[in-house]
Amino acid sequence: MTALTSLHHARRAAGGPAAAAATTPYTLLSCSMSLDGYLDDASERRLLLSNGADFDRIDAVRAECDAILVGAHTVRRDNPRLLVRSARRRQQRLARGLAASPMKVTVTAGGDLDPSGRFFTCGKVEKLVYCATPALPRTRARLGRVATVVDAGDPVDLAWVTADLRARGVERLMVEGGGTVHTQFLTAGLADELQLVIAPLFVGDSRAPRFVHDGGFPWNPDRRATLAEVQQLGDVVLLRYALSERYPAGAA
Numbered sequence: 001m002t003a004l005t006s007l008h009h010a011r012r013a014a015g016g017p018a019a020a021a022a023t024t025p026y027t028l029l030s031c032s033m034s035l036d037g038y039l040d041d042a043s044e045r046r047l048l049l050s051n052g053a054d055f056d057r058i059d060a061v062r063a064e065c066d067a068i069l070v071g072a073h074t075v076r077r078d079n080p081r082l083l084v085r086s087a088r089r090r091q092q093r094l095a096r097g098l099a100a101s102p103m104k105v106t107v108t109a110g111g112d113l114d115p116s117g118r119f120f121t122c123g124k125v126e127k128l129v130y131c132a133t134p135a136l137p138r139t140r141a142r143l144g145r146v147a148t149v150v151d152a153g154d155p156v157d158l159a160w161v162t163a164d165l166r167a168r169g170v171e172r173l174m175v176e177g178g179g180t181v182h183t184q185f186l187t188a189g190l191a192d193e194l195q196l197v198i199a200p201l202f203v204g205d206s207r208a209p210r211f212v213h214d215g216g217f218p219w220n221p222d223r224r225a226t227l228a229e230v231q232q233l234g235d236v237v238l239l240r241y242a243l244s245e246r247y248p249a250g251a252a
Contacts, residue, residue, distance in 0.1 A: 071181035072108035111139030
């Protein structure tokens with residue numbers, strides 16, 4: 001058993017939900033999808049599922065978080081900046097003694113990430129790469145100049161990742177996808193809140209990426225999630241679900 005695995009087991013043995021609340025950030029998942037549940041279409045061009053009003057809402061949510069996490073596939077496909085766009089919101093963060101934008105976080109099994117991508121080069125904020133143990137040496141060689149590369153177990157242990165983020169001072173974590181990461185957070189019961197935006201269109205192509213993949217989800221026909229808010233934003237609708245007893249900590 002590795003030291004990392006031993007630490008994870010020790011944290012799990014320390015207690016139940018109350019202990020988890022004390023050792024993990026408040027975690028909200030943010031996603032925009034089509035009426036038939038797709039995150040994108042199957043083309044090379046990125047499908048925009050939000051509108052201006054929702055992009056501004058997302059920017060406001062980002063500004064209130066300590067870290068934003070996306071999967072490595074999202075970093076490769078979308079080349080995201082993951083920065084707060086509003087100058088006013090950036091100034092407000094700076095006035096509070098924070099970086100202009102939240103810490104950027106990704107998780108990877110193989111470390112196949114481009115150090116010249118916008119995730120790494122945009123914004124004077126901390127970047128963390130949680131990497132599977134077997135790929136750690138080559139990932140540090142590739143990305144060590146532009147990010148802090150952390151051993152996250154084999155395979156990557158998201159429960160340990162969230163506990164490590166909390167130990168680094170992250171109290172509020174925003175997870176922006178993609179589908180694999182959303183599935184992993186939800187099936188592991190690591191999400192406190194889901195902010196799901198529905199766009200008024202169909203993709204109709206099973207080759208396209210879906211919001212979540214197959215898995216054993218805690219919310220099912222016998223345990224329905226709690227719908228906490230519905231908000232229309234132009235031609236899209238925001239559905240906000242409370243997924244844990246910690247939800248009021250993230251309420252607007």
